[in-house]
Amino acid sequence: MSKGLPKRSEDYSAWYNELVKKADLAENSPVRGCMVIKPYGYAIWEKMQAELDRMFKETGHVNAYFPLFIPKSYLSKEAAHVEGFAKECAVVTHYRLKNSEDGSGVIVDPDAKLEEELIVRPTSETVIWSTYKNWIQSYRDLPILVNQWANVVRWEMRTRLFLRTAEFLWQEGHTAHATREEAMQEAVQMMNVYATFAEEFMALPVVKGVKSANERFAGAEETFCIEALMQDGKALQAGTSHFLGQNFAKAFDVQFANQQGQLEYVWGTSWGVSTRLMGALIMAHSDDLGLVLPPRLAPHQVVIVPIFKGDTQKAELLDHCHRLKKQLTAQGIRVKLDDRDTQTPGFKFADWELKGVPVRLAIGLRDLENQTVELARRDKPSKEDKLSVPLADVLPTVTQILEEMQQSIYQKALDFRQANTHTANSYEEFKTLLQTKAGFIAAHWDGTPETEERIKAETKATIRCIPLEGQPEPGNCIVTGKPSAQRVLFAIAY
Template sequence: MSKGLPKKSEDYSQWYNELVKKADLAEHSAVRGCMVIKPYGFSIWEKMQAAIDKMFKDTGHQNAYFPLFVPKSYLSKEADHVEGFAKECAVVTHYRLKNAEDGSGVVVDPDAKLEEELIVRPTSETVIWNTYKSWIQSYRDLPILVNQWANVVRWEMRTRLFLRTAEFLWQEGHTAHATKQEAIDETIQMLNVYATFAEEFMAMPVIKGVKTESERFPGAVDTYCIEALMQDGKALQAGTSHFLGQNFAKAFDVKFADKEGKLDLVWGTSWGVSTRLMGALIMAHSDDEGLVLPPKLAPIQVVIVPIFRKGQAADGIHDQADKIKKGLEDLGISVKYDDRDTNSPGWKFAEYEMKGIPVRIAIGPRDVENGTVEVARRDTKAKETVSADGVVQHIKQLLTDIQENIYKKAADFRASKTTQVDSYDEFKQVLDDKGGFVMAHWDGTAETEEKIKEETKATIRCIPVDAEEESGKCIYSGKPSNKRVVFARAY
């Protein structure tokens, strides 16, 4: 299974692309820029969905669904919003096909032109705020705490499976509030939800921060984000939460009567994560043998592989495997017993290593005689012999240990790739030689930010929310600065 997988140290991009395919996660489709998420890949996404969705509902949110199509006029109502997405929009202009007169196939019927073009949603703020206008009349209708799981289209020219595709899956939360502070609190709450999910489920440490004005979501007052570091030293934006102020309420005339009967504009937020998290999960933890999955997101947490020759009696092995499988399932642990006789145990070992199954149990005739099993963990590749009677409780603890170890490894890597610099020469040297997060002073101007980006291809990933006040000088302009920001080259 692992044959042909490039070493990530030699060609990280090719390693990633091949791993996505060989681990059976996704593949390119016949539609340029779009992907097919295969069953195993989708089962990981479903685990992510389930965990995040529960966190949303635990914080009072409900799911709904809004149209795929957005009237063009809606996008025109919020100037920054339309400018931010105009170059990525797919546009529907006609609603009917007809047979070509020369019999060559079907053609667009020129008589079926839409009166107003429809945009395939790049995001749903406009269509949702137009809807909220009819939902909101008074303070009694607030807050509205809504999320939708959907697909969106952003016409990307250079694509990579999971990380950047023309169509992708995501969730987008859209909330409406009576006060500015409520909306800000909501924005930060959802940022914290994303950070908790990334760290506790994905085992991926993140920095929480605020985007600079030039990196802000189109139409937002402030954009908060979580930034993660991949194993090639590049940053990846893993989630965003936007304080929209009253911008969209103003654009769509969404007002409410407060307790005194005075009309005021509603305050809004939006927030989202996408299947880009799948790319982050792969790149944060995996190795040259394949995928490494944190147990909390592994569709199969334990696989049991029997070892016996064809034609050899295997009743004792099956009995032992069934007993262990039932014991683990009683604890809520997902288990697969692979007793197929079409592939050798060695082939199965390689397959499950490639797919990142956290724990593998092997049982052979000698194990049955000795009352033991062999347990192998995917993260460290360590093997041990464990009593068959105690293996269920052993694996319960082992899965916790693996989850914690994967996080620690990622956190230690991030720490080793986080560097504080005080000069532009040092900044450029660290980016070229070491990569990772570079903590440096910045003068707060868009001009300096753009110059650094042009010269180094590094961007300001965020201004950390917990950044301490510290007097210094901008590494580029020498002007005063009161805190360090996070620079990195990024996906």
């Protein structure tokens, strides 16, 4: 099987695009900027979804669903919010089609114009806060801890599968609280939930931080984030959690009677991650041979490939493979038995390597006679790393290797990030690092939007976050020389 993947070192963008398609994750749709997520890609997303949903519910959240369409007037109620999303909105203006008089096809019926245009949701704060007005009267109604799994539309001009599409899948949490402190705790808690998921399931090391005012979510008072570094040295925002203050409560007049009977505005948060995490998973771990999936998110953790010639051998081997699959599955391991007789074993090996299955077990007649299996692990693809494992030891060996792989994939990504995090003490050094090295640059900034905009305009680097962890190191801004409380992380970002 010829994989035909470009090398990452030669054309990272082409490598990514081809890998997404050849690994059967997604493809472009007939609608420009949208994608078809194929079954294998969706299976990975389902694993992400299941783990995140479990984590949300463990922190007291419940799922609901809100409308896809938002009245245009709703977006006008929160000025910063509408300004932040106005250029990305898809607008529904009519509700009916009719056949054209010349018989050439259907046209929009000019008599079916909506009284008020509807926005296809770019995010749901406005429609949800208009709903919360009906749900909240008293402090007894708080907190509200709601999440929804949905799709959103943000009209992107330059798209890339998973990373930036006009329509994408995500979850969005929207919570309402009686106090500022409780809402802020919620926003920080959800940033930490995202960080735990990224590191423990995606094997993706992240930096937790706060966004600068320029990078903050439209309508929020504070945006918490997790930032990750991809193998090409570009940063990727992997999740955000927003402290909304009382902005949306005031915009939609959501008030509650406190314990003293006085009316107060509700405090809010919103938080979300999307199918962009699929892009992060691919770019952080995969290699020139294909996907490398962390075992905890792999749809198939183990693939069994029988090697046979003729129906007699096939029947005997398949019986053995089914027993092995049952043994592994009984211990909670996700196993795929590839019993296709339309493809050679070599094709199957390459196919599952491309799709990133963590462990491959190959069994031929000689293995059956010797009561062994050949084991190959995806993170060590060289022939020298293959193992011959006694059949009696397969279960403990596979269990141990899956856990080792989860940790080693994370450690490899962490080592890469540490090796590609640099420090700049002057603007010239900063610009030289951007031109000669990839990765994060820790540098001092004076805290003003003007300086941040200048750096972005001159270098294309943005402030990815103001880190929350580590010891603050006071200094002076690399551009203006003004005092700076701590270094912030800059990078070229997706």
